[in-house]
Amino acid sequence: MTGVREQYDSSRRAHPMIAELAALLRYRDVLVQLVGRNLKVRYKRSVLGFAWSMLAPLLTMATLSLVFTQVFRPTAPNYPLYLFPGLLLWGFFSQTTSSITAEVIGGVELWRRIFTPRTAFAIATTATGLVHLCAALVPLAVLMLVTAAPISLALVAVPIAVLCTAMFALGVGLAVASVAGHFADVGDLFQVVLGTWMYFTPIIYPREILPDAYHWVWRLNPMAYFVEAFRLPIYEAQMPSAGLLATIVAMACVALVCGWWLFTRTVDDLARRG
Amino acid sequence: MTSPAVADVRFASPDDGWAIRLDDVAVRYRVPQGRVTSLKEYVLGRAAGARRPVEVAALRGVTLEVARGQAIGVIGPNGSGKSTLLRLIARVLTPTSGRVRTIGRVAPILDVVGALHPDLTGRENIFLNGTLLGLQLREIVERLGAIVEFAEIGDFIDLPMRTYSSGMTARLGFAIASDTEADILVVDEALGVGDERFQRKCAARIDALLAGQTTFVLVSHDMHSVTRLCSRAIWLDAGVVRADGPAADVTRLYVEGR
Numbered sequence: 001m002t003g004v005r006e007q008y009d010s011s012r013r014a015h016p017m018i019a020e021l022a023a024l025l026r027y028r029d030v031l032v033q034l035v036g037r038n039l040k041v042r043y044k045r046s047v048l049g050f051a052w053s054m055l056a057p058l059l060t061m062a063t064l065s066l067v068f069t070q071v072f073r074p075t076a077p078n079y080p081l082y083l084f085p086g087l088l089l090w091g092f093f094s095q096t097t098s099s100i101t102a103e104v105i106g107g108v109e110l111w112r113r114i115f116t117p118r119t120a121f122a123i124a125t126t127a128t129g130l131v132h133l134c135a136a137l138v139p140l141a142v143l144m145l146v147t148a149a150p151i152s153l154a155l156v157a158v159p160i161a162v163l164c165t166a167m168f169a170l171g172v173g174l175a176v177a178s179v180a181g182h183f184a185d186v187g188d189l190f191q192v193v194l195g196t197w198m199y200f201t202p203i204i205y206p207r208e209i210l211p212d213a214y215h216w217v218w219r220l221n222p223m224a225y226f227v228e229a230f231r232l233p234i235y236e237a238q239m240p241s242a243g244l245l246a247t248i249v250a251m252a253c254v255a256l257v258c259g260w261w262l263f264t265r266t267v268d269d270l271a272r273r274g
Numbered sequence: 275m276t277s278p279a280v281a282d283v284r285f286a287s288p289d290d291g292w293a294i295r296l297d298d299v300a301v302r303y304r305v306p307q308g309r310v311t312s313l314k315e316y317v318l319g320r321a322a323g324a325r326r327p328v329e330v331a332a333l334r335g336v337t338l339e340v341a342r343g344q345a346i347g348v349i350g351p352n353g354s355g356k357s358t359l360l361r362l363i364a365r366v367l368t369p370t371s372g373r374v375r376t377i378g379r380v381a382p383i384l385d386v387v388g389a390l391h392p393d394l395t396g397r398e399n400i401f402l403n404g405t406l407l408g409l410q411l412r413e414i415v416e417r418l419g420a421i422v423e424f425a426e427i428g429d430f431i432d433l434p435m436r437t438y439s440s441g442m443t444a445r446l447g448f449a450i451a452s453d454t455e456a457d458i459l460v461v462d463e464a465l466g467v468g469d470e471r472f473q474r475k476c477a478a479r480i481d482a483l484l485a486g487q488t489t490f491v492l493v494s495h496d497m498h499s500v501t502r503l504c505s506r507a508i509w510l511d512a513g514v515v516r517a518d519g520p521a522a523d524v525t526r527l528y529v530e531g532r
Contacts, residue, residue: 006457008365010374030405037402041393044434110389114382115365116406183313268368269304 016264023117030116034124039131053135057088061143064204075206078147078235085231086203088136089161093169093223094194096129100173101180101187108181108270118267119260122177126170133162144234154233157240161230164252168226171255174263181270201227222251291377293458293489294340294363299372300513301333301358332358334513335372342377342457345490347500347521349528350510356493357462359510363491364460378457378489381407383448392436396427396446399435403450417453424479425449426472445472452479458489463496477503497525 013019024031043049064087065080076082103121111118144151180186201223207215218224229240229248333355340346348356361367362374364382389406390399400421404414422431425446430438438446452459459480480503484490494500500507500521507524509517517524 006377006379008374008376008380010362010368010372013368027405027408029409029411032411033402033405037391037394037398040398041391044393110406112361112366113364114389114406115380116408179313183316185312185314189313 016268017261020117020119020260020264024120024123027117027120030120031124031127034120035127035131038124038128050135053132054139057084057091057136058139061087068204072206072209075208078149081143081147081149082206082231082235083204084140084143085234086201086227088133088140089165089227089230090198090201090203090223092129092133093165093172093226094198095132096126096166096169097173097176098191098194099125099129100170101177101190104177104181104267104270105187111267111270119174119263122170122174122263126166126173129169130162130166140234149235150237152233152237154237154239157233157245158230160245161226161240161248164248165226165230167252167256168222168248171252171257171259174259175255178259178262178266181266197221197223200224203227222255225251291342292339293342293344293377294338294491295373295375296336296338296359296362297373297375299333299336299362299369299374300331301355301362301367302329302331302370304329331513333362333369336510336513336515338508338515338518340489340491342489343484343487344506345484345492345504347504347507347525348491348493348510349495349497349500349507349525350516353512354510355513356510360460360462360491360493363458376458379408379455380458380460381451381456382460383451383462390435390443390447393434395434396422396425396431396438399446400450403447407451421446421449421453424453424475441469441472448476452476452483456488458491459483460491462493497529501525 014022039050043052046052048055061080061084064083068083069079072079072082100122103125104118107118107121110116143149176186176190180190200217200221202218207218225244225248229244232238232240232244336355336359348359350356358367360382362369363376364380365376366382368374389403391402394402397418400418401411401414404417405411409417422428425442425448427438427442427446430442435443435446461480480490484503490503492500492504504521506519507517507521508515509524509528517527
């Protein structure tokens with residue numbers, strides 16, 4: 001029958017961070033299935049289906065542009081193209097972190113019954129968000145063409161920015177989910193934080209509208225860096241500086257490691273609560 | 275604790291092998307007093323210096339060895355630690371102290387319909403649940419036909435599961451969980467699935483698994499199914515093993531002793 005049997009010894013468990021990675025590797029097919037589930041469940045009953053991923057952000061962008069184009073024209077001449085990348089990246093971040101929290105709270109019941117790598121749900125949620133984001137890059141490209149924005153080699157920085165944001169979102173999502181699993185009000189609280197956080201990030205408005213004295217707010221805000229690195233090549237056809245790229249890579253790694261550590265350390269406790 | 279020799283885990287002959295071993299296992303749950311569920315209450319509670327979580331002992335020093343291919347029933351009143359024992363074996367719980375070891379793939383049939391998604395079709399659910407139970411995609415492809423046939427859902431396989439009757443849902447859940455070719459099958463009273471004819475079919479499948487090399491752990495309040503399916507039984511009471519022996523003797527003791 002089976003050659004090598006799975007052996008489990010509770011006293012020889014590796015560090016939770018490592019054990020989780022090993023389990024994930026063994027259960028890797030679960031990731032694809034979970035992403036498939038997320039996409040199918042979301043689109044199965046909608047007529048437009050996948051086109052929603054492209055239409056929804058386009059509608060938000062159109063509405064906001066209608067309102068703010070006149071206001072911000074002096075500082076952001078091509079306002080729709082300034083706005084759209086930031087909206088997309090923020091939408092990806094807020095939806096991914098919120099969904100991870102919801103997945104974890106909903107998944108606890110299942111984890112009390114079957115052994116399955118718990119981070120798989122969070123990773124699949126992030127991957128699902130990436131699929132939506134990639135779909136939304138299509139209308140973004142169309143917008144670039146329509147507004148005759150310069151297309152430059154700097155666009156190679158876009159995937160780097162996206163990947164770093166994904167790692168950051170996964171880390172933040174895991175951290176919030178670890179706390180939200182223990183306290184029911186953290187999910188709601190996080191929504192409030194997200195709402196405020198967005199307005200502390202230069203997405204709808206250009207940085208220049210605030211005097212330099214207030215720019216420290218953005219220096220403390222990680223999302224400001226991710227949005228900046230994502231938007232620069234698209235809006236200004238400019239490569240993000242080496243310093244900026246190094247900053248987002250470092251923040252992404254730190255967030256992911258911290259979130260992973262906190263989550264794998266506390267998730268057993270969740271299953272243990274009687 | 276001394277570190278075990280390698281020979282302790284890898285045995286030469288399958289005949290003298292154990293599939294499950296528990297050494298002096300204890301599990302304590304930390305239950306927050308007064309059920310603090312919000313961060314606000316927690317912070318305020320901390321500030322007032324009140325509300326320490328209380329520890330509840332679910333298992334207190336259980337030592338158990340189950341041989342490969344053996345069928346063991348776990349009986350006892352509610353709250354005696356039966357489900358905790360199953361969850362330890364299924365690896366969803368780690369012991370507070372002591373040591374739990376298993377050899378081979380463990381498939382739990384604890385709640386067979388819990389992980390099925392109503393908006394996905396039967397086929398999609400088979401793939402999702404199969405991978406959640408640790409199967410590779412190609413293994414599921416190989417089993418797909420057998421699972422569909424056993425669950426008796428026919429053409430419904432490509433319809434969303436919310437169109438299924440509760441019986442069909444339960445049958446599909448059991449069919450997926452019991453078809454994983456697990457070395458250790460862990461069942462928590464999930465045998466009452468579907469109508470009487472299907473229950474007989476489930477019982478027949480479990481008999482077939484028992485005839486093979488599958489180790490079987492059954493938690494049940496039904497003494498009849500314990501004596502019918504298991505050769506051995508343990509009686510858990512308040513987290514300790516009160517009796518361990520042939521299923522017929524232990525169930526009789528339990529019924530008389532209550």
